Amino acid sequence: MKVGVPKGLLYYKYYPFIERFLIELDAEVITSRDTNNNILNAGVKYCVDEACLPIKIFHGHIIDIKDKCDLLIIPRIMRVHPREFICPKFCGLPEMIINSIPNMPKVIIEPIYATNENELYNWCKKLGKMITKDKRKIKGAFTKALEEQRNFKFGIKDEGYKKNIALVGHPYNLYDTFINMNILKKLNKLGVGVITEEYMEEEKINLEVETLFKRPFWTFARNSYGFTTAIAKNNEIDGAIYISSFACGIDSVVLELIKEKIGDFPLLVLKVDEHTGEGGLDTRIEAFIDMIERKNNNEDNISTFRKHTSCS
Ligand code: SF4
Structure with missing residues (x-):
């Protein structure tokens, strides 16, 4: 199965996790290209005017890959910390996209609560079931994906500047x-x-x-x-x-x-x-x-x- 991963919003922070998870399930990962003028223009065309630039650009990334994949991930990330939310636009992201972009492939729009491993695993099980019936494989893929994310060094700290x-x-x-x-x-x-x-x-x-x-x-x-x-x-x-x-x-x-x-x-x-x-x-x-x-x-x-x- 070809699974689309748009290179926008929190992709930069969590791509090691999601890509490893999909690879372990033998899915073919289709990632959109780096943001460019065409992606921006497509996003501006399809997204509502009032949205912020990152949300518009995310729409452009969807356009970039929607016709190349069988299943598309729209990450409705709700929480990564207990008792906090990410942003109202993340909560309604799938609805914004489905209602603005025609001819969408199959999508996963389940909310992601990632405040602990169990909650994240619940979401992964839902995604995994859309790709394979093998529950052990889904569990194994989840463990490997967590490991990949933990080993991922994220952030910038330059040294040697005055x-x-x-x-x-x-x-x-x-x-x-x-x-x-x-x-x-x-x-x-x-x-x-x-x-x-x-x-x-x-x-x-x-x-x-x-x-x-x-x-x-x-x-x-x-x-x-x-x-x-x-x-x-x-x-x-x-x-x-x-x-x-x-x-x-x-x-x-x-x-x-x-x-x-x-x-x-x-x-x-x-x-x-x-x-x-x-x-x-x-x-x-x-x-x-x-x-x-x-x-x-x-x-x-x-x-x-x-x-x-x-x-x-
Ligand atoms: S927090 Fe929400 S509104 Fe603000 S830039 Fe991010 S997606 Fe846009």
């Missing part, structure tokens, strides 16, 4: 180089190293989140808030760039909370949608790095001045 910034945002905005116009390469070229939330200990993130008057309902909000405010507090690095999707409700709330907490810690918010131009993005990044450099130089001058005046 200036370093935190790159914040949803995984698809950070790891889809079409959406972020290859921001990692641009920053490295400017002599700036990058760190992402995966390299911060969970406890540090949780400590920050606990200071909020209300527990965040959305996992993305919890991670972005905890990571950015912890980095700002510990003054570990020079600044943060938040890649935000235009029309993302979660981002609009969490960004206000972050700004309120971090004071004058340098933060650049890059809002992306299908109209974002690379030239404008480059200019904003360069100006931000320039600003960080000037700030650092000023601080160096002030501390040298203090040292001299206290000596004399």
Whole structure:
């Protein structure tokens, strides 16, 4: 059986799991191509206007493979942490797609609750049954897929750069180089190293989140808030760039909370949608790095001045 896996949304984080699971079931995995202009245009054409860019792009990935597979996975990911949800758009993703894109193949739209192994296995059993009747094979495939995911190193931590910034945002905005116009390469070229939330200990993130008057309902909000405010507090690095999707409700709330907490810690918010131009993005990044450099130089001058005046 040919099973389609769209290369959008949380694909970047969980592809080792899903691909290994399908391979172990002897399915042929059909992955869509890396995001490109055709995929974007198809997504914009079929998706509702109000959706954010990652959801539009996901529609484009569906168009890219829907006619090449017998079964298509539309990941309705509900939870990856207890008592939290991913995003309302993830919850309704299958309905959005089925109602907007004609001539769809067979799809799996069962909700995925991945807060523990048992819950995830329940979803895998449903998918597995659509491919094989062999229950032992499904169990074996699940074990191998879990192992593959556990061995997968995810996240960015550059070393050896004089200036370093935190790159914040949803995984698809950070790891889809079409959406972020290859921001990692641009920053490295400017002599700036990058760190992402995966390299911060969970406890540090949780400590920050606990200071909020209300527990965040959305996992993305919890991670972005905890990571950015912890980095700002510990003054570990020079600044943060938040890649935000235009029309993302979660981002609009969490960004206000972050700004309120971090004071004058340098933060650049890059809002992306299908109209974002690379030239404008480059200019904003360069100006931000320039600003960080000037700030650092000023601080160096002030501390040298203090040292001299206290000596004399
Ligand atoms: S969290 Fe925001 S960017 Fe991600 S799918 Fe939901 S609305 Fe879109």
